[in-house]
Amino acid sequence: MNPEENLAKLGLALPAPGKPVAAYVPTVRTGSLVYVAGQLPFVEGKLPKTGRLGENVSIEEGQMFARQCVLNGLAVLKAEIGDLRKVKRVVRVGAFVACADTFADQPKVANGGSELLQQVFGEKGRHARAAVGTNALPLGAPVEIEFLFEVE
Amino acid sequence: MNPEENLAKLGLALPAPGKPVAAYVPTVRTGSLVYVAGQLPFVEGKLPKTGRLGENVSIEEGQMFARQCVLNGLAVLKAEIGDLRKVKRVVRVGAFVACADTFADQPKVANGGSELLQQVFGEKGRHARAAVGTNALPLGAPVEIEFLFEVE
């Protein structure tokens, strides 16, 4: 099972690992756990769109942005551990969805990322998750996702 | 000290373990830690009420929903570890309270869950906590709570 080959089968590739937008680091390892900082859906250093679900961002777009957060998270994870085959388990995903006060489909949006993790890692990709709404995210991003991985 | 007996003394019982509302799993164990996914206050598969604190949901109702999130979290935890007596410590609780912009009593709402954890687990139930507001939660739920347990 090779996660990067699974990505390739989906027509996807890891981006270059992004740099934090502020005074922190993208990953911290402690024991067998790697914490990945909250990822925004940057594509080549830019947010494709700003805004909120239930307003100017559709659920389909939100799912696409959640996928991009996952790709960006895997890119910095790989920079930390060298090879995604060392992932033993995706442990936890924290998904924040910028949305209108009446928006209730945060799980559908977060699924864009969760389903990709399962496509890439198989059973090891099945994770606990907290998906919540928020009124505003950094730089106007519609989605932010943080990750916790167990690694070899 | 038997947590389920403590629940019974309170007139409470564990519900059937719920299923995630999306593409994730209710619990992940890594080493001695069990991460429990964000729980909504489902009762027999339905949200008793939707809405926000400071609007159509009272603090007392919010506390009741926080208790229900705890019951639902303990149900999936038991499904993972087999017996709640294996809990060594409730480590962390993350409580999200859907609320009006001017609502400031998130701690009171979250206490509904925190106090139940201490009634059920005694000293082992004393946990670190982050309680915050949010403008919107999945399916219009007023409260969502995630958990981290240390287990045998």
Place this chain on the structure above:
Amino acid sequence: MNPEENLAKLGLALPAPGKPVAAYVPTVRTGSLVYVAGQLPFVEGKLPKTGRLGENVSIEEGQMFARQCVLNGLAVLKAEIGDLRKVKRVVRVGAFVACADTFADQPKVANGGSELLQQVFGEKGRHARAAVGTNALPLGAPVEIEFLFEVE
């Protein structure tokens, strides 16, 4: 490297460890990890200001409040472990910024805390971080920050 000496060089000192505003404890240790509960920017038991970024709270004030959350977090951490020199790594920071719906500078606000952690702990202070907005925080606080430390 003595974190408290580094604080003193910055003209700062640890406050007395604060008490939780509700039914939880300020810190929980599990193995080599210490979870610190969400800290509000109390100064001598009072919030210097309530409100939201993008409204009545400036970015500079928000950064100051983030620093105060860090000081309060280090105070309760010291009460748990006895000596801040036992910190091996600041692992994760979760920063919640109460803000207007259009506010996008949560990272700048959170940096107030993140930069202080690096000044105090040097390389060990470099952490993963999730910084998000929220419409409302406990007691009307503008900022809340929780922490995860790896310790000796």
